[in-house]
Amino acid sequence: MPRVARNDPYVLAMNALHVGARPEELPCRTAEYEEIYKAVTGLLEDGSGGCIYISGVPGTGKTATVHNIARKLQQLAKSDEFEPFTYVEINGLKIPEPVAAYSLLWEAVSGHDAKKHGHSRISAKEALKRLTKHFDTAAGEDDPPWCAGLLRVVLMDELDQLMTAKQDVVYNFFNWPTLPGSRLIVIAVANTHDMPERVMSGKVRSRLGMQRINFKPYHWEQLREIVEARLKSAVPRSGKTVEILSKDSILFAARKVASVSGDARRVLDICRYVCTSPLGIYD
Ligand SMILES: Nc1ncnc2c1ncn2[C@@H]1O[C@H](COP(=O)(O)OP(=O)(O)OP(=O)(O)O)[C@@H](O)[C@H]1O
Ligand SMILES: [Mg+2]
CATH class of the missing domain: 3.40.50.300 (P-loop containing nucleotide triphosphate hydrolases)
Incomplete structure (x- = not known):
């Protein structure tokens, strides 16, 4: 079922991870x-x-x-x-x-x-x-x-x-x-x-x-920081935080991307895809 609620932490996280989002602060830059x-x-x-x-x-x-x-x-x-x-x-x-x-x-x-x-x-x-x-x-x-x-x-x-x-x-x-x-x-x-x-x-x-x-291309710690900062900005109005992506999933994606290109777009796309996936990266 599509997640439509504006207060839905998954929707907020997906929006925050979107490559079209324009965060005011760019960590590591x-x-x-x-x-x-x-x-x-x-x-x-x-x-x-x-x-x-x-x-x-x-x-x-x-x-x-x-x-x-x-x-x-x-x-x-x-x-x-x-x-x-x-x-x-x-x-x-x-x-x-x-x-x-x-x-x-x-x-x-x-x-x-x-x-x-x-x-x-x-x-x-x-x-x-x-x-x-x-x-x-x-x-x-x-x-x-x-x-x-x-x-x-x-x-x-x-x-x-x-x-x-x-x-x-x-x-x-x-x-x-x-x-x-x-x-x-x-x-x-x-x-x-x-x-x-x-x-x-x-x-x-x-x-x-x-x-x-x-x-320079991002190394994995930087890619991890970028994803974590974006997820941090996606707090629902209720203030209740949910772990949308596990630390291990983010680390895995960051290491993979850093080993190939160091492209933030790639890591954001991967993490966003995992958010949309009802199965999650390890299921
Ligand atoms: N330090 C960062 N923190 C948060 N998001 C970032 C950071 N660096 C890049 N991004 C995000 O990654 C995506 C790609 O960034 P950007 O378009 O600036 O790359 P680029 O270097 O101009 O790439 P290209 O050479 O392909 O044009 C954008 O969504 C951007 O917001
Ligand atoms: Mg560009």
């Missing part, structure tokens, strides 16, 4: 969080822009960490503790072709509200023309007032998918932050730490700068 946070705010204090390169194998919390930082900075901006900024996410796997990234960035730069009005119909070619003009005129001096001097933070996720034969899209996104007064911060996320040396031309690599952060 505090150091990486701090490092990226410092890098972003440092670039901001410099008053210009810059790139941060993040790498790590799948499921190591790269996207989740950047999302949490963006959320935190947006909250701070709302309460006037941080400068307001436009945040845009460009995911190489979610756009039809790499050049579509230009249209998304132009929307952010021009203040187009895609949530309200849908995506603008400007072609990628036109968007590139406008972006080039915007960033080439120092501090956007030719821009209308709503466009000039604002801070923009761009997450370029799944960077591998944005590489073209000419590497022009990635080159432009890494080059614009280096222009005076651009106030553009690019956070590039990829799966391999040596992608700049292996794939990028010297011209592209030189724009990337020195800020690189690598996310």
Whole structure:
């Protein structure tokens, strides 16, 4: 019988273990969080822009960490503790072709509200023309007032998918932050730490700068901690806690996944599956 009650500890646990859940705290990623946070705010204090390169194998919390930082900075901006900024996410796997990234960035730069009005119909070619003009005129001096001097933070996720034969899209996104007064911060996320040396031309690599952060695969203690923290957050309103997964089941899943990949997505999926299973892992 499906478990539907909102107070059902099994349903709560399954929701908490879902890979789509967005926990506010990411255990075992505090150091990486701090490092990226410092890098972003440092670039901001410099008053210009810059790139941060993040790498790590799948499921190591790269996207989740950047999302949490963006959320935190947006909250701070709302309460006037941080400068307001436009945040845009460009995911190489979610756009039809790499050049579509230009249209998304132009929307952010021009203040187009895609949530309200849908995506603008400007072609990628036109968007590139406008972006080039915007960033080439120092501090956007030719821009209308709503466009000039604002801070923009761009997450370029799944960077591998944005590489073209000419590497022009990635080159432009890494080059614009280096222009005076651009106030553009690019956070590039990829799966391999040596992608700049292996794939990028010297011209592209030189724009990337020195800020690189690598996310190592999780080891089993970390995977166990991640699962336990998620289960801990799933307390029913009654306050009554039930052991949804035994310590041994979690340990077993964590060790298995760590020996293969260290992918948090995998361990969460396995534990969630065991929660759904009426039999449990050892039955
Ligand atoms: N430290 C953590 N604590 C809690 N959940 C985590 C942690 N690290 C990763 N996760 C969860 O694991 C899943 C995968 O994380 P994420 O998408 O950030 O990985 P990724 O490194 O971006 O992977 P990919 O390279 O495949 O995009 C998400 O559901 C995320 O919330
Ligand atoms: Mg990701």
